[in-house]
Amino acid sequence: MAPRSRSRRAVRSAPDENALQRISARRSAAGGDARSLAEVACDEIRRAIREGRIATGAHLTEVDIAAWLGMSRTPVREAMRRLQSEGLLLNQPFRGALVMRLDVEDMRQMFAVRELLEPAAAAACAARAGPAEIAALRAILEQEALALDNPAALIPLNRQFHDIILECARNQFLSKAIAAVYALIPLLGDSNLLDGPHAREAHDQHRAIVDAIERRDAARAEAVAREHVRHSLITRLARVGGAGITKSR
Amino acid sequence: MAPRSRSRRAVRSAPDENALQRISARRSAAGGDARSLAEVACDEIRRAIREGRIATGAHLTEVDIAAWLGMSRTPVREAMRRLQSEGLLLNQPFRGALVMRLDVEDMRQMFAVRELLEPAAAAACAARAGPAEIAALRAILEQEALALDNPAALIPLNRQFHDIILECARNQFLSKAIAAVYALIPLLGDSNLLDGPHAREAHDQHRAIVDAIERRDAARAEAVAREHVRHSLITRLARVGGAGITKSR
DNA sequence: AGCCGATGGATTGTATACAGTGAATACAAT
DNA sequence: ATTGTATTCACTGTATACAATCCATCGGCT
DSSP states (O other), X not given: OOOOTTHHHHHHHHHHHHHHHHHHHHHHHTTTOOOOHHHXXXXXXXXXXXXXXXXXXXXXXXXXHHHHXXXXXXXXXXXXXXXXXXXXXXXXXXXXXXXXXXOHHHHHHHHHHHHHHXXXXXXXXXXXXXXXXXXXXXXXXXXXXXXXXXXXXXXXXXXXXXXXXXXXXXXXXXXXXXXXXXXXXXXXXXXXGGSHHHHHHHHHXXXXXXXXXXXXXXXXXXXXXXHHHXXXXXXXXXXXXXXXXXXXX | OOOOTTHHHHHHHHHHHHHHHHHHHHHHHTTTOOOOHXXXXXXXXXXXXXXXXXXXXXXXXXXXXHHHXXXXXXXXXXXXXXHHHHTSEEEOTTSOEEEOOOOHHHHHHHHHHHHHHHHHHHHHHHHHOOHHHHHHHHHHHHHHHHTTTOHHHHHHHHHHHHHHHHHHHTOHHHHHHHHHHXXXXXXXXXXXXXXXXXXXXXXXXXXXXXXXXXXXXXXXXHHHHHHHHHHHHHHHHHHHHHSSOOOOO
């Protein structure tokens, strides 16, 4: 008996408002950036895995994620497919997906490949870097130096540092190969940079890499980059061996 | 078109019969294998690109592909997304996708990375190969020897050869990295193995690699594998330089 | 009791409707 | 003629309905 007069229109207009809400939420979430819901879903799932809110080994279904994120299955499906092809999720046909888990051996394998690729990137960068790139690297170094006890700032700086070197190497296939390996880093859990002493040593190594690049000393850049990867593995192994997440039975 | 009788219901019932046809077509097409339509679409598009039926640089839309393959947009969308993440297609938001094109410089970059990764795989394989793997490799070699003038047979054998070595290296990250690079091979067009002399040389190199692996001579396996990649690039360059597809202006 | 096919619940796979986007085009105004 | 504005158009992004599939479990039959 309520206002029946406008019922038809009311029913029609409801979805529109929802749509508007969705869009505005989408835009505001990333500061005006208009990412698709699928991208949002992808990032959210990845983040939840990295932060441990979704445990490795957990069982995910499209409907659950869709309900969690408040969107339909379609974008969620797209996101899960993407994460599967990245190797973060293991697809089980008609049965959902499992969050991959990496053991210590997997970690060693990952670092073995990084030890192959990242020195190559540093060497290529040393051969190609111009003043602009070197200035950018130096800028990162300075910011790092000021943030050595602030992992929240250090982590994106670290990523930028490696991104600049990779971009400077100007080899899209090298980038693809490294990206394929990096995709599984969220499964490793907390960053090494949460560890103060490691952060300092990593910073010193970054500095040595930039010095070599600036001198166009490809061999030296390669060697230091290799040492950087090795050092990172050692820190990881110490943390895994020492603290809780042993492979258990 | 269909009888205009109360469109809703008419439209509803039609798809059922289509679905049955589609499914049976799907099963029969691949000899009883029940791949999803998305996988079919993915393979078809990839194949069409490799065979040049879809030109590099072409503009693809979901509806066009869906019409071509006789399925709905949903699986096509999934396939295109996948090919985008592989790097075969370049997404243009709201505007379809472009088929990537590689120039000679891209090709050099690709082979530079392969020269990094494939020797590493051969070395790791030499360190780990058991009798079973060596027997499998020898079997491939024998089949190759019989098919040196039959590219249609040689191409899958070649793939199997490299797959066995990669699997034997037992490093999922090495596999991922190589897969990321190989994904763009369809863009290179015809296989080198269509060239008789090259096929013979490649076969000899395969044999040398297996010999080294069997002797557990990792360094030698690595060196030959590197030479194998280099040789492959040289053949490619000769073909591109000699025959038509120069980068034009 | 034990095997074997039917049944149901959970989950993905697919089709389709519709809203939203952005470029191109047509048209008006200066 | 040129610029600004509305309209159209082709396309994607998203939601939703429905079909197919897998697995577990339950019942009948031997």
